Amino acid sequence: MVSTATDWLTRLPAPAGALEPIQRRGREALAQLGLPTRRQEDWRLTDLTRLQGLLTLPLAALDPASAEAASAQNVPGPPENGWRVVLDGHSDPLAGVTLPEGVSELSGSELEQALGHTLARCGSAHHWPVEFNHSLASQVLALRIRGSVPPLEVLVGAAEASLSPTRILLVVEEKAELEILEVFLADSGAAHSHLLEMHLGQEARVRHGVVAQGSGDSGLMAHLAVEQEPRSSYELITVSRGWALGRLEPQIVQVDGQASTVLKGLVLTADEQQFATHTTMRFEGEEGELDQLQKAVAAGRSHSIFNGAVNVPRAAQRTNAAQLSRNLLLSDRARIDTKPELEIVADDVRCAHGATVTQLQEEEMFYLRSRGISSARAAALLLRGYCQEVVDALPPLAQRWPVIDHLLEGLEQ
Amino acid sequence: MIRPDAELLLDINDLHASVEAQPILNGVNLQVRAGEIHAVMGRNGSGKSTLSKVLAGHPAYRVTGGSVRYRGSDLLELEPEERSRLGVFLGFQYPVEIPGVSNLEFLRVSSNARRQQQGLEELDTFDFDDHVRERLSVVQMDPAFLERSVNEGFSGGEKKRNEILQMALLNPVVSILDETDSGLDIDALRIVAGGVNQLATPENATLLITHYQRLLDEITPDYVHVMAAGRILRTGGRELALELEKTGYDWVDEEVASTGQGVA
Incomplete structure (x- = not known):
């Protein structure tokens, strides 16, 4: 587990490549900032243990x-x-x-x-x-x-x-x-x-x-x-x-x-x-x-x-x-x-x-069920409908990807 | 069409139901046989919409007493979807809008659920498309409404047509139409009523829940029931509706008051 930013920074490989000066400055900044804490409004709700988990990755x-x-x-x-x-x-x-x-x-x-x-x-x-x-x-x-x-x-x-x-x-x-x-x-x-x-x-x-x-x-x-x-x-x-x-x-x-x-x-x-x-x-x-x-x-x-x-x-x-x-x-x-x-x-x-x-709205569920659709299927239809509004707005390139099916995998019973 | 020997489809006995611990139905008795058209009339709050929701199995309504038998078996122990698959249809007073769910897909899934129960082959997208387009004529509906989300942005009349289209596709045995006439102008009312008339056969039955008699100018009922305080107060023929039209509901209120039967 990495408990401080300095801990983590010392484990990084030396700055290199075209972005070397930026890496250097970024590391200095992180050494100053430390790790986020829950006292900061932006991180108040974040699971910081998981964030620290990211830092253990090579x-x-x-x-x-x-x-x-x-x-x-x-x-x-x-x-x-x-x-x-x-x-x-x-x-x-x-x-x-x-x-x-x-x-x-x-x-x-x-x-x-x-x-x-x-x-x-x-x-x-x-x-x-x-x-x-x-x-x-x-x-x-x-x-x-x-x-x-x-x-x-x-x-x-x-x-x-x-x-x-x-x-x-x-x-x-x-x-x-x-x-x-x-x-x-x-x-x-x-x-x-x-x-x-x-x-x-x-x-x-x-x-x-x-x-x-x-x-x-x-x-x-x-x-x-x-x-x-x-x-x-x-x-x-x-x-x-x-x-x-x-x-x-x-x-x-x-x-x-x-x-x-x-x-x-x-x-x-x-x-x-x-x-x-x-x-x-x-x-x-x-x-x-x-x-x-x-x-x-x-x-x-x-x-x-x-x-x-x-x-x-x-x-x-x-x-x-x-x-x-x-x-x-x-x-x-x-x-x-x-x-x-x-x-x-x-x-x-x-x-x-x-x-x-x-x-999920009771009235919508009842409407679908009153048409012979099982409650699991009704819930899945409503969920799909809910997501579709945003998925449909993706640029056309996204149509080649099974976005909605991936999204709902395991959530539709 | 009244035939005393026709199959008893719906047998409601001393039905009591409440919503949020408030009793709404206080002993409804009603028998519906194949081939019959029944009209249930009454003021707002008389319990007629509650009756339709209880029959369809709305989870917010609790049956506190009595029984309902549908073709001989206990209807009340079935889930809403099972009732639909067995041929009970509720036409909603306020059809629900479901954004993001295509009307065509909804109609197909729903109609296949019923077909499966009937031992018929389920229809794939292409076959269903042909089938639904043929049924559109029952309510003179524009095919464009198939491509939209379920009821989303439909006018009042379009929503009611969509309800009758579902009825046409599900081929129900007992149809309960809750205030199907509300919010319709006379032209839309005629189209919707025409659809209901086309779908009536000697094998099925219709329960029209309505506030006004004008729907009954278009669909002729065999029986008219007047509901008040959660019970059927009086049953008659077509003439009872005409009488209500003339005299209004005041006599109903008086009768309820005189028998002390508010909420029993």
């Missing part, structure tokens, strides 16, 4: 078998109309990949300038999961997108009993269009530390899907920082299931207003799992829009946490934001904590929010 080794092991779980072939990049936490993600027209790799001074920029704009550069990734990641997939490019699938695998640090930087230029699907897979006992930064230029459009499928004792810590210029449109659809410990942190900032953001999330937890989603939406200019729906389904003795911050400072007049958190408890031993956090200073805004926690 880093993903230079073992070509590891990526394959993780991707052994029914992975469909690469998309026909798109392209795929595989991240495993140690090998060069672009080895053997031909970049499509409109996509180029950021390197040298370009990379140095861009890396960390969006994190700073989101105010999350020194969050623990970010510094954690900083201290580990030795590779970054850094791409510039111009014009309209074919859909990109990023497959992020983690092999048994290892910690896989991955990092992505995407600069989506003015008026460019991108569809990206990130698929996280993990063997039992494996864990991801993932960090993504994305910059959307003016009038850029991005559809971003995240399908995170853990198994057994796996862990996920993912931080997604997104910066939007005016008249850009960003849609993030996240679907997660199967993580013993999961933490997903989408942080979006509209730097000069007039942009549109859609966030839809679905988290399923079962057994003893714990999953936390912390979203932050910050409007720094006028006439920004947000449409957010967060859904959770908690079964067994699991625990699902949602924290949804929306910041509307004085400069963000005529913001139009709606956040809805809907939660379904499948067992009386499961637990759901949901907290909208609206900070509104501007006076001419529309900000709606709401949260519900329910069980």
Whole structure:
């Protein structure tokens, strides 16, 4: 067991590679920050023993078998109309990949300038999961997108009993269009530390899907920082299931207003799992829009946490934001904590929010049963219907994956 | 169609039921034979909707006394889904909206559950599609409603048509239609009533629960029952409904008051 950050840091291999200075700074920061404690509001509900468990994992080794092991779980072939990049936490993600027209790799001074920029704009550069990734990641997939490019699938695998640090930087230029699907897979006992930064230029459009499928004792810590210029449109659809410990942190900032953001999330937890989603939406200019729906389904003795911050400072007049958190408890031993956090200073805004926690509705169940459908089948139909709303919003690339069936496996009796 | 020798489908005897410890049914007696159409009328709160829910097996209602036999066996010991598979159908007053569940899939699963019970072959997606499209004509329903989520965003009339479509697909033995006429304009009422009439045969029976007599202009009942305070107060023919239309329910209230039979 690792009881202090210093303990853990001393066991890491020496900083190396293109990100060496960042690793060094990240480790210094972690030595200062220490491990999260439950006295910190953001970690109040987290099972910290499991977090410490992640720290005992060795880093993903230079073992070509590891990526394959993780991707052994029914992975469909690469998309026909798109392209795929595989991240495993140690090998060069672009080895053997031909970049499509409109996509180029950021390197040298370009990379140095861009890396960390969006994190700073989101105010999350020194969050623990970010510094954690900083201290580990030795590779970054850094791409510039111009014009309209074919859909990109990023497959992020983690092999048994290892910690896989991955990092992505995407600069989506003015008026460019991108569809990206990130698929996280993990063997039992494996864990991801993932960090993504994305910059959307003016009038850029991005559809971003995240399908995170853990198994057994796996862990996920993912931080997604997104910066939007005016008249850009960003849609993030996240679907997660199967993580013993999961933490997903989408942080979006509209730097000069007039942009549109859609966030839809679905988290399923079962057994003893714990999953936390912390979203932050910050409007720094006028006439920004947000449409957010967060859904959770908690079964067994699991625990699902949602924290949804929306910041509307004085400069963000005529913001139009709606956040809805809907939660379904499948067992009386499961637990759901949901907290909208609206900070509104501007006076001419529309900000709606709401949260519900329910069980399967008796009237819906009775209606289905009165049509000859058994209660188990009725519950399964209702659950599927509940999840479908978010799953259907995933970008088209996700249709190649059996998302809904994986999600519901074992939950439908 | 009254035939004294027709099969006794539903035999309700001194039925008492309560919801949240509040007694609602206080001794209902009713016999329904094959080929018959019964109308149960009464004010709001008289217990007529409760009767329909108890017959369908709603878990919120507790039977505290009496019996209900369906084709000779105890109906009350069956789960709601078993009652449906055996041919008891409840048309809901307020059909439930179920987002994310496709109407077509719902109709297929439900109709296969009944078919299986009847020893018929279950229909796959393609065969069912043909079958359901053919049945749509019973209620003149637009096929577009098959592709939507169950009842979601349907108008009042569309929901009721969807109920009768389910009845047409399930081919029930006893249909209990709870306020099927509520919220319908006259055109929709005629279509829905037309559907019910088409589905009535000498082998099945219908129980119409209604507040108003206008439904009975479209569907001619063999018996009319007036419910009050959780019991059937009077039974007659078609003329009883017309009398109620003229005189209203005041005499019912007086009768209940004079016999001291509020909640017995």
